[in-house]
Amino acid sequence: MTTYLKDYAHFTNKDEMDEAARRHVIANWNEMNDTDRAVLDLIRRYSVKYGAAHLKHDTMAEVIGKSNVTIRRAIRKLESLDIIERIHYIRPVMNGLGANIYTILPFNDQSTLTTPPTVDEPSDSETEDVVPKSEAFSSKSKNIKSLTLTDTYPAEPTLPPTTLFGRMKELLSTTIGDNSSLARQLFGIYRALSLRMLKFSIHEHQGELFEQLAMQALHISIQATKRKEIRNIPGYFDGSTVN
Template identity: 35%
Template sequence: MYTKEASKMASFRSVDGLNGAIRTHIYRNKSDLTPAAIEVLKVLSRHAVKTPGVAYLKLATIAELIGRHRVTVIRAIKRLINLGIIRKEIKYRPVTGGNGANMYVILPAADVTPSVLPRQEAEKPTEAKPEAPERKDEAVISQSKLKFLQNTYAAFKSAVNTFVSDRKLTSKLYGIYLAHTSYLKGVYTADTLQEIGLEAVRQTFIATKRKAIRNLAGYYNGVLDRMLDRLFDARFEDLQA
């Protein structure tokens, strides 16, 4: 929805630059950052890879993703703003009015400034030119994406059917997987994301043997979120090496 506007706000040239800045922010402010603030920052960074540094999220979505109350998220965001780690851009619905989802801009850390220069000037002269060649390949990309999604869904169906035959549940779990990973494509390989999604399915059903789980979809959401957090943390470790 706000793709063009988000691209103008992008504060990083690459995802590696974004990750490097987040690592620096956490290291410098570790004594001032609460666990909730770190969780919120991780969620924002995971959703800020399409346009490096810019995340477009509702408060309710952030709260659901980290499993915390909306008020806790608001406090965490305020802390991140006060520490100079992020900037919030409030968006309003043009027709109905009222607040929409906010844009959160992750700010560069001082020592990574050379690699995170704004993109506005570089993009303006070439904005109109790439349109024709991009549209030419659109059908091919769509077919490729469709085939991948079909294969991934088939893998999910197979994984769920190992434990229970439930098409509705399969669709729910697959929808949760897509929601969590849609912003991570291009950062991690499709195979890596699919492997984590399927492993989260297995762990969810294995857990039902140890305890009663009323909401399998909700439990899967939590398992997948934690696994993606570990993957994200591992990326930080790789950057430090």
């Protein structure tokens, strides 16, 4: 049973956690790379049910398709940015360290902090000449021939997709090229296989697991296309998902 994970959750529901993860990504977009965002999204998806995730480094590496060292580096990055918290878990029976527990931290919006109001200091001179604001602006504007305004605000980053189809489509576009029809075909294979399994009571709560297996099968299929020529990618993906 994994209900013990509720003791480590920082949120009362899934929507609050998703919103915090989204704001973390926006606020730290320039400090994070694709792997950092993928690790955060993996923790978020595994935390949907209980608010925390119990994950091994090897599992994360296999799902994301990166090395164990890269996953550990991404976790340290997310910790340093105060995005996630890592809890070392002691197995009750074996009395030894098991897989770590990961939780997404609430987003601390520094922009909401208030600053103390400023108090106008009284003037030391009572005879100081006062120039009307309109006159002061006018005198300065005489020396300005032209003014070009440039938008210096960076564009808001595009958030990583949260749906399985979106993640599959993004992975395909960054590896073998943009192919929406292939993404739809692969997603259809996943739907057919997962629905066939989810009808059994033993698998009825394993939706997240089947999504992970689908992404893992897609990674395997893409890696195979780089090693050798595969004429039927959907068929290879189908076989990788079943195995």
